[in-house]
Amino acid sequence: xxxxxxxxxxxxxxxxxxxxxxxxxxxxxxxxxxxxxxxxxxxxxxxxxxxxxxxxxxxxxxxxxxxxxxxxxxxxxxxxxxxxxxxxxxxxxxxxxxxxxxxxxxxxxxxxxxxxxxxxxxxxxxxxxxxxxxxxxxxxxxxxxxxxxxxxxxxxxxxxxxxxxxxxxxxxxxxxxxxxxxxxxxxxxxxxxxxxxxxxxxxxxxxxxxxx
Amino acid sequence: xxxxxxxxxxxxxxxxxxxxxxxxxxxxxxxxxxxxxxxxxxxxxxxxxxxxxxxxxxxxxxxxxxxxxxxxxxxxxxxxxxxxxxxxxxxxxxxxxxxxxxxxxxxxxxxxxxxxxxxxxxxxxxxxxxxxxxxxxxxxxxxxxxxxxxxxxxxxxxxxxxxxxxxxxxxxxxxxxxxxxxxxxxxxxxxxxxxxxxxxxxxxxxxxxxxx
Amino acid sequence: xxxxxxxxxxxxxxxxxxxxxxxxxxxxxxxxxxxxxxxxxxxxxxxxxxxxxxxxxxxxxxxxxxxxxxxxxxxxxxxxxxxxxxxxxxxxxxxxxxxxxxxxxxxxxxxxxxxxxxxxxxxxxxxxxxxxxxxxxxxxxxxxxxxxxxxxxxxxxxxxxxxxxxxxxxxxxxxxxxxxxxxxxxxxxxxxxxxxxxxxxxxxxxxxxxxx
Amino acid sequence: xxxxxxxxxxxxxxxxxxxxxxxxxxxxxxxxxxxxxxxxxxxxxxxxxxxxxxxxxxxxxxxxxxxxxxxxxxxxxxxxxxxxxxxxxxxxxxxxxxxxxxxxxxxxxxxxxxxxxxxxxxxxxxxxxxxxxxxxxxxxxxxxxxxxxxxxxxxxxxxxxxxxxxxxxxxxxxxxxxxxxxxxxxxxxxxxxxxxxxxxxxxxxxxxxxxx
DNA sequence: CATGAATGAGTCTTCATTCAT
DNA sequence: GATGAATGAAGACTCATTCAT
Numbered sequence: 001x002x003x004x005x006x007x008x009x010x011x012x013x014x015x016x017x018x019x020x021x022x023x024x025x026x027x028x029x030x031x032x033x034x035x036x037x038x039x040x041x042x043x044x045x046x047x048x049x050x051x052x053x054x055x056x057x058x059x060x061x062x063x064x065x066x067x068x069x070x071x072x073x074x075x076x077x078x079x080x081x082x083x084x085x086x087x088x089x090x091x092x093x094x095x096x097x098x099x100x101x102x103x104x105x106x107x108x109x110x111x112x113x114x115x116x117x118x119x120x121x122x123x124x125x126x127x128x129x130x131x132x133x134x135x136x137x138x139x140x141x142x143x144x145x146x147x148x149x150x151x152x153x154x155x156x157x158x159x160x161x162x163x164x165x166x167x168x169x170x171x172x173x174x175x176x177x178x179x180x181x182x183x184x185x186x187x188x189x190x191x192x193x194x195x196x197x198x199x200x201x202x203x204x205x206x207x208x209x210x211x212x
Numbered sequence: 213x214x215x216x217x218x219x220x221x222x223x224x225x226x227x228x229x230x231x232x233x234x235x236x237x238x239x240x241x242x243x244x245x246x247x248x249x250x251x252x253x254x255x256x257x258x259x260x261x262x263x264x265x266x267x268x269x270x271x272x273x274x275x276x277x278x279x280x281x282x283x284x285x286x287x288x289x290x291x292x293x294x295x296x297x298x299x300x301x302x303x304x305x306x307x308x309x310x311x312x313x314x315x316x317x318x319x320x321x322x323x324x325x326x327x328x329x330x331x332x333x334x335x336x337x338x339x340x341x342x343x344x345x346x347x348x349x350x351x352x353x354x355x356x357x358x359x360x361x362x363x364x365x366x367x368x369x370x371x372x373x374x375x376x377x378x379x380x381x382x383x384x385x386x387x388x389x390x391x392x393x394x395x396x397x398x399x400x401x402x403x404x405x406x407x408x409x410x411x412x413x414x415x416x417x418x419x420x421x422x423x424x
Numbered sequence: 425x426x427x428x429x430x431x432x433x434x435x436x437x438x439x440x441x442x443x444x445x446x447x448x449x450x451x452x453x454x455x456x457x458x459x460x461x462x463x464x465x466x467x468x469x470x471x472x473x474x475x476x477x478x479x480x481x482x483x484x485x486x487x488x489x490x491x492x493x494x495x496x497x498x499x500x501x502x503x504x505x506x507x508x509x510x511x512x513x514x515x516x517x518x519x520x521x522x523x524x525x526x527x528x529x530x531x532x533x534x535x536x537x538x539x540x541x542x543x544x545x546x547x548x549x550x551x552x553x554x555x556x557x558x559x560x561x562x563x564x565x566x567x568x569x570x571x572x573x574x575x576x577x578x579x580x581x582x583x584x585x586x587x588x589x590x591x592x593x594x595x596x597x598x599x600x601x602x603x604x605x606x607x608x609x610x611x612x613x614x615x616x617x618x619x620x621x622x623x624x625x626x627x628x629x630x631x632x633x634x635x636x
Numbered sequence: 637x638x639x640x641x642x643x644x645x646x647x648x649x650x651x652x653x654x655x656x657x658x659x660x661x662x663x664x665x666x667x668x669x670x671x672x673x674x675x676x677x678x679x680x681x682x683x684x685x686x687x688x689x690x691x692x693x694x695x696x697x698x699x700x701x702x703x704x705x706x707x708x709x710x711x712x713x714x715x716x717x718x719x720x721x722x723x724x725x726x727x728x729x730x731x732x733x734x735x736x737x738x739x740x741x742x743x744x745x746x747x748x749x750x751x752x753x754x755x756x757x758x759x760x761x762x763x764x765x766x767x768x769x770x771x772x773x774x775x776x777x778x779x780x781x782x783x784x785x786x787x788x789x790x791x792x793x794x795x796x797x798x799x800x801x802x803x804x805x806x807x808x809x810x811x812x813x814x815x816x817x818x819x820x821x822x823x824x825x826x827x828x829x830x831x832x833x834x835x836x837x838x839x840x841x842x843x844x845x846x847x848x
Numbered sequence: 849c850a851t852g853a854a855t856g857a858g859t860c861t862t863c864a865t866t867c868a869t
Numbered sequence: 870g871a872t873g874a875a876t877g878a879a880g881a882c883t884c885a886t887t888c889a890t
Contacts, residue, residue: 013853013889035337037249040880051855056882121333123395125247134399159371160414166407168392169414172384179387180380183335187346195378202372202381202414228870253864254873263872265866274864437868437874459761461673464859475876480861545757547819549671558823583795584838590831592816593838596808603811604804607759611770619802626796626805626838652849677885678852687851689887698885 020058022048024072027065032114036066036122066122070129073115074137077106085144092152093204096170100196103174108181108192117182120175142167157204173199232270234260236284239277244326248278248334278334282341285327286349289318297356304364305416308382312408315386320393320404329394332387354379369416385411444482446472448496451489456538460490460546490546494553497539498561501530509568516576517628520594524620527598532605532616541606544599566591581628597623656694658684660708663701668750672702672758702758706765709751710773713742721780728788729840732806736832739810744817744828753818756811778803793840809835 014022026048030039041062045052059065084090084098107113123130145167153161163169173195180190226234238259242251253274257264271277296302296310319325335342357379365373375381385407392402438446450472454463465486469476483489508514508522531537547554569591577585587593597619604614650658662684666675677698681688695701720726720734743749759766781803789797799805809831816826 016853019853035249035334037247038337041882042880052881053856053883054854057853062881117332117336120329120391120395122247124329125250130395131399134396138396138400160410162410163414166410168388168402168407169385169411172388173381175391176380176384176387179332183332183342184346184350187343188350190380195380198372198374198378199381202375252862264864265872266870268865269870440874443874459673459758461671462761465861466859476860477862477877478875481874486860541756541760544753544815544819546671548753549674554819555823558820562820562824584834586834587838590834592812592826592831593809593835596812597805599812599815600804600808603756607756607766608770608774611767612774614804619804622796622798622802623805626799676883688885689851690849692886693849 016058019050019054023050023055023058024065024069028069028115029111031066031069031118032111036062036118063126067126067129069115070119070123070126071132073112073119074133077102077112078137078140080106081141081144085148088151091207092148092155092157093200093207095148096203097196097200099170100174100200103177104192104196107174108177113178113181116175116178120178141171145170152204157207159203159205163203228270231262231266235262235267235270235277236281240281240327241323243278243281243330244323248274248330253277275338279338279341279344281327282331282335282338283344283348285324285331286345289314290349290352292318293353293356297360300363303419304360304367304369305412305419307360308415309408309412311382312386312412315389316404316408319386320389325390325393328387328390332390353383357382364416369419371415371417375415382415440482443474443478447474447479447482447489448493452493452539453535455490455493455542456535460486460542465489487550491550491553493539494543494547494550495556497536497543498557501526501536502561502564504530505565505568509572512575515631516572516579516581517624517631519572520627521620521624523594524598524624527601528616528620531598532601537602537605540599540602544602565595569594576628581631583627583629587627652694655686655690659686659691659694660701660705664705664751665747667702667705667754668747672698672754677701699762703762703765703768705751706755706759706762707768709748709755710769713738714773714776716742717777717780721784724787727843728784728791728793729836729843731784732839733832733836735806736810736836739813740828740832743810744813749814749817752811752814756814777807781806788840793843795839795841799839806839 023044026044027039030044030047033039041055042052044065045055048055055065059068080102081099084102085095090098107116119129119133123133146164149158149164149167149170152158153164158164177190177192177195181192184190235256238256239251242255242259245251253267254264256277257267260267267277271280292314293311296307296314302310319328331341331345335345358376361370361376361379361382364370365376370376389402389404389407393404396402447468450468451463454468454471457463465479466476468489469479472479479489483492504526505523508526509519514522531540543553543557547557570588573582573588573591573594576582577588582588601614601616601619605616608614659680662680663675666679666683669675677691678688680701681691684691691701695704716738717735720731720738726734743752755765755769759769782800785794785800785803785806788794789800794800813826813828813831817828820826
């Protein structure tokens, strides 16, 4: 018999990276469900299938847990966005449409939307996180959008060329959707696909041969 | 006659409504600054100039403080919005422009923006509040907007007539601005006036005699 | 019926000073028994007949409890010592004898000896306490002793006049006794009265008309 | 032959006695610096250059570490003292002077003074230690002193022959010095050489041909 | 033998809520 | 009504000890 019977003994001595990831996953789901203040370290440990003290072997304190989580969230999304906007070949409208599709499938359609709400909620009290996001996510993301919008304006595709100076507006419906889903979805469904579609058609002039 | 002067008496036994309002004002400023969890009842009492126990004569618990505050926040804004959209005489674009002006002066420019952020943050954990807002603020507000946008569409003033079905989009830049101000303003200033202006010009076709 | 039925209701709302004193008394006995680290705030509270949280209404933290205790211990003893050495009329030998009698009845014979041991033990880790004692107790006490010994030397009563420059030696047997009582008394009794008597006769030449 | 060099191996699998000594040395320095409660097993391990668990291969628990340390401290000093007092040839005054010189160079002048303070502080809570010291150090040490003082008394060298019945007094200035160094040295220097000299001259009559 | 990840009992401290005055 | 002392449940974090590798 192999001494690494993988099944049962999995409880002890995991690979540190794996363990760390499990803790973060547990923290993620609990922070999402209950918010930062209402989540107890012990609950995170329990959900990760470990003891309270073990959490502290991987993170110095509760705050670090949140900070790590926030930082880790950023890169995957950014990478996708980056890949998208990189190709000059793609039409701006298609790029923005792709961004909204990405937002729908990767944020609104998953638990990640809770994390975004969490960042909105708690970010203010974690300046490290806010600054990190501004520097690494927003600056980069807005920069890419600015370029795309600039190109669209030059090609005469934008309804309002001034949009290129306000790339934040592109994010606005995404944030709105996250908030709506969090607070009001139980009372009234929001059709985000239609929302993004409508917004897109408002931003861009119809392409050649497209029906108005 | 005893040694209690009028001035001294003025501190005690105030009109209950007035007292209640003072407590709410104190709670408002503290919740805004620190969030719900980090605000202590005692701090609220101190800021209101009363004793801890007195708070409980007016509100059953901390949660009630938050829900009352949330409920109280709604009406003034709603009233103004209502007043605005009521007049059929005003052009839709002017009404929406007025709404943004209102948002700037009454929300973004004041401490109320913190309260809106607070509603976004904590609302999920206070279903009473979320439902209240959906029923009394959003339903009403979105209804009004739908009418205004419908009228604009009929008058051919909208870039995209489908907007009338997505009045939530009107709120999106306001939410975005609130979030930006909370998290990123220290790192990068957001010119909300320009943002709203740009957005407005994107939604509406130029009026007669206006330069595109 | 008097509403201050003093007997049963004594549990609540005591005079703050009294309450503070009770907490200090409880802390004193527990620190004495178990040392600083091994004493739990909750035990102090229980012994004082109050709830854990109440301790924190009177002292900011565990350290403050120790510090206050240490500071409070000093003055009574100092006052007595001061009264003693003040009178120039008394013979130096009588004064020192009185000091040892005081040490026996007020320190070695009471729980205060535990506190002295505690100061010896923990003082190093509480620089505030050590400095306080140096400034307010030792400096003063040694100063007084120096004067007394100086006078004795001038009157030719000291076996070794150089003692006036080393007043710390006077304290040495007291410290030794405190330590002995703490550690070894169960195994071997120390007759402190005889100890002090022997030491005194070693320091001073026999008075006129005294038997050797 | 594998990649393990001699140097690398030297870190592992040392002679058990040597390993034990290293752990005790590490424990000694840390207990001295911070006291018993504030010293963590992990710190001891780190300072000894081994892993936490390894400590438990040599000592059953933290307490055993302290008691072993305490016991080990005793013998060297005792041996020296024993060697000193053994020779009947040496004058009593010279022996006691030698004892103080020993105390200065081997205790007060080294880290061992911290250990003595530690014994004073924690001894009470480790009855095993207290009893061990009483039986193996104090009884023996006081016995030797009693003999020496007895001899001095018989030879008419003592100011007060009764001193022979109170050999504890000989230790008093040593303890006083240890305590002073621990607590008050930063605020006021104590000249222990002078202190012991003064004390010695107080106990003993001047030797023949010596100035009083 | 040696390691250090894992455990969980233990402790300080906070704070919403109560209630005697 | 108003007060603020008192309560005690709750939660972050520590660290001696164990034990799988």
